[in-house]
Every structure is written in C-alpha cells, then in structure tokens.
Amino acid sequence: MDQFNVIHEAAQQGLPGEMLLVFTMVLWCIFTLILLADLHNKLNDWCFISGILFSVGALKEYLFYTLGPQLIQVGIWTDAFSEGLYSVLSAVFYYLAMPSVLVFAFFFHRLEQRAGRWFLFLSIAPYLPAAVLACIFPFTQTLYFQQDTVFCLSVAGYNWGIGILSTVVLLHALWEERLSMRFQQRRLAAMTMLVPLWFWLVSAFPYHALGIPNLGKLWQSNLIIALCILIFFLCRAFHGGIWGLRFRREPYDWTSGGQVIQRNAHYVGHALKNDLAKIEWCTALMQSRGYRDHELDIITGAVLHLKQFVNRTKLYAQQITLMPELCAVKPLFQSTVTETVFPMGRDIILSVGRCDAQPLFCDQTHLREMLSNLIDNAVNAMPEGGRIELSYCCQRWKAVISVTDTGYGMEPGTIQKVFDPYFTTSQGDGNMGLGLYYCWNVMNAHHGSISVKSAQGRGSTVSLCFPMHHRNVHKGDVQ
Numbered sequence: 166m167d168q169f170n171v172i173h174e175a176a177q178q179g180l181p182g183e184m185l186l187v188f189t190m191v192l193w194c195i196f197t198l199i200l201l202a203d204l205h206n207k208l209n210d211w212c213f214i215s216g217i218l219f220s221v222g223a224l225k226e227y228l229f230y231t232l233g234p235q236l237i238q239v240g241i242w243t244d245a246f247s248e249g250l251y252s253v254l255s256a257v258f259y260y261l262a263m264p265s266v267l268v269f270a271f272f273f274h275r276l277e278q279r280a281g282r283w284f285l286f287l288s289i290a291p292y293l294p295a296a297v298l299a300c301i302f303p304f305t306q307t308l309y310f311q312q313d314t315v316f317c318l319s320v321a322g323y324n325w326g327i328g329i330l331s332t333v334v335l336l337h338a339l340w341e342e343r344l345s346m347r348f349q350q351r352r353l354a355a356m357t358m359l360v361p362l363w364f365w366l367v368s369a370f371p372y373h374a375l376g377i378p379n380l381g382k383l384w385q386s387n388l389i390i391a392l393c394i395l396i397f398f399l400c401r402a403f404h405g406g407i408w409g410l411r412f413r414r415e416p417y418d419w420t421s422g423g424q425v426i427q428r429n430a431h432y433v434g435h436a437l438k439n440d441l442a443k444i445e446w447c448t449a450l451m452q453s454r455g456y457r458d459h460e461l462d463i464i465t466g467a468v469l470h471l472k473q474f475v476n477r478t479k480l481y482a483q484q485i486t487l488m489p490e491l492c493a494v495k496p497l498f499q500s501t502v503t504e505t506v507f508p509m510g511r512d513i514i515l516s517v518g519r520c521d522a523q524p525l526f527c528d529q530t531h532l533r534e535m536l537s538n539l540i541d542n543a544v545n546a547m548p549e550g551g552r553i554e555l556s557y558c559c560q561r562w563k564a565v566i567s568v569t570d571t572g573y574g575m576e577p578g579t580i581q582k583v584f585d586p587y588f589t590t591s592q593g594d595g596n597m598g599l600g601l602y603y604c605w606n607v608m609n610a611h612h613g614s615i616s617v618k619s620a621q622g623r624g625s626t627v628s629l630c631f632p633m634h635h636r637n638v639h640k641g642d643v644q
Contacts, residue, residue: 185224186227189223192216198408198410199213199216202407203408203409219262225255252308255308260298260304263327264291268288270332295323328362353401448461491526497529498557505540512550515555516553518554520556521557525566535604538601539627554568555568565630575617576621584602585602608631616628
C-alpha cells in the first residue's frame, strides 16, 4: 500500500488524471490536423512526429498516476509493468522529442536542398547524443533516474541545447525569407512550434534538476498553451489558412504558396507553341524577302519572348523555372516602352521614372512577362487614357520595380483578391484573371514579394520587391 500512497501523493501535485488525458488528446488533435493539412509535405510530417513524441509526456503521467493504479488493483497490470512502461515512455519523451524538432527545423530551412547527400547525416546526428544518454541512463530505469541530479542536469542540458539550436535554425530561415510572399505563413508555423516548445523547456527541467519543491508539475500548465494554439489553428484555418490548410477552400501547398490551376492551361500552352512556330516561320520568310518594317521587328521580338516564356512556365501554373542573370533594368524599361502597343483611340503615355543604375539579379524573361501583365492591367484600368510610369529603386535589403497608373483604382476588398487565380474585374472575355497570380508565383520563386497600393479614383501602384542578391552589387557583366 505504500507504493499506492506515493503514487497518489505525486498525482496530487499536478493536474487531475482526466485533465492529463485531455491534454494528450488536445495535442493529438493539433498535430493530426497539421499532418492532414498536407500529407505529402515533410514539414507537416516532422511536426506531427514531434508533436506525438511531446504528447507522450502527458500520456505517461496519466497512465502511471491515474490509469495504472486502477489496472493494478484489478490485476490487469503489475507494479513492475507500470514502472517499466513509465520509464520507457519517459525516455522516449526526454531523448527523442527534441531531436525530431531539430530535424523539422532542418526541413524548415530547406537544408535537404542545400546539404545534398550530407542531409542524411544531419538528420541522424541529433539522435546520437540520445543514444549516448540511453547507454549511460538506461531507458528502462528512467523513473528512478528522475531523482538523480546528474541525470536531470544531463537531460536538461541536452534538451536545452537542441532547443536553442532549433530556434536559431528556424529564426535564421525566417530572416532569409522576410521579404518572401510565404513569410507570413512560415512565421505562423514557426510560432506554433516555438511557443509551446520554450514554455515546456522553461517549465520542465530546471525544477527537477535544481530540486525546487512544488514546481515539478509546472510543465502541465502547457495545457493552456495547447488549447490556445488549437483555437488559433482553427481560426486561422477559416481565415487565411495555416500549415497548408484552409477550411471552406481547397488544400494548398503552404511552403510555396501555390494553388490548384486547371490542367486545361497545359493544353493551351501546347497550342500556343505550335502557332508561335508558324508565326516565326512567316516572319523569317518576310525578312528574307526584304521586309524591314519596325512592326515586323516587334512581332519577331514578341515571338522570341513567348517561346522563352512558354518553355519556362506551365502557363501561369505553380511550376516556375528561373534562369536568373544580372539584368540592366533601364534598357529593359526602354525596350518595353518602345514595344508596347496601346488600343486605338486610347490616349496613354508610358514613361520611365526613377531608374537606378544597379543591375538586378533576376530572370529577365519572366520579368518582361510580369511587366507586360502589369501594363495590360493598368491599360484596362484607364478606359479614357492616362499615364503609366515604370520605376526601379535599390535599397539596402531589397530592389523594387513599380508600375504606377492613373486609373480608377481599386476598393480594399478587391485588393485582397487580386492575386487569387481566375479573379478579374475586367468585363471583357479575353481576361482569364491569371496575370497577377502568375506574377505572384514568379516573385515567390525569386524569394521576393508583390504588393498593391490603390485607392478609388487615385490610381494604383504594383511593386515587385526582389531581395538584394550578393550578385546585384557587381557592376560588370550585365546581360
């Protein structure tokens, strides 16, 4: 009976057993939703693995302090089995949860793309200290080691060290993508990991290791954090999405920000390539016969651009292939002004404003197509004519290309939807509503962003924000 008295006394220090079970189920609910949000995403997979391993902490307490004594009394369990199960689950919790968080951080930072074949070693390395700890402090005796100061300090140092490293990796990844279109989504994902993680690190280990009385169960207050995160997750899922899931809409790939585009677009691209070949043949034949008109040069240039564009993208789908190079922006602007043809009877002036001399490291073909889309949108917004200005300015951390018009502008509700596929305010049949969505994907591929500022009756400004690449600072070899 002494053992049951000890168990009962220990249980009274923390949450009731039923609340520990609720705690476990809340964690399972959160991380199952994250997993189901995108079953094919490694980030979601490793977040789920980490969350399930962390839930073992609450589950083992429930099994040992609440369910275990009841099963022992009816003869289903024995004291030795209950203690052994608690020890094994504790070892799983202490030794394996944090390394899984670090592997998640590696995928969050896309180290699998950067490290290549070394990534397998990086993924295994966090578990090596766990193997050493398991040899020194066998996982079948963890229950008894919890009263050992050396064990508590070793486990605390191990988990804190990995926690700090994981946090640094996550924050560095966010810093690199602070200008990216996906920054907001990735920041939310990192927050839902880091907040409960650090609350647990601060509340769990110091008190065991330092022997501070009456605080050994402080970590259980993480239940409040878990409930808040669950509520936050559900709210975000209905408004904007989180971890790749939006309720009332289709699932989407949250690491790249893409959405589903109709497969019919691929057939359009194939037909476009065939007709471009015919146009190219005709223009070549006309040039061989001595035609040298300016309009023929425009057609030839347009055919070349469209061929390059079709080869690098699946007609406004998510798959954007970049071939970045140093690009002199001012000549690009000037050729755009020369080659742009406006509708008959429309008094529109296209000009170049501020244009810094520093080259831009980008995919020039996609940049031309984006400018063409933005100019077309500006023209549609000025049925009675107006002015369109192209500008380019370099700042310390970013380079911005802007297209400003004097059109009728947009309402705030419209601005929020302009990057959605197939959304358009044009009344004509020729506009599919994919132009700004394509620009969104291209800027996403450049790790940049696109934004719109507009007011009704005051025109609009669309800004393409490129992160400053180290190659941008070199002045030579501009293509």
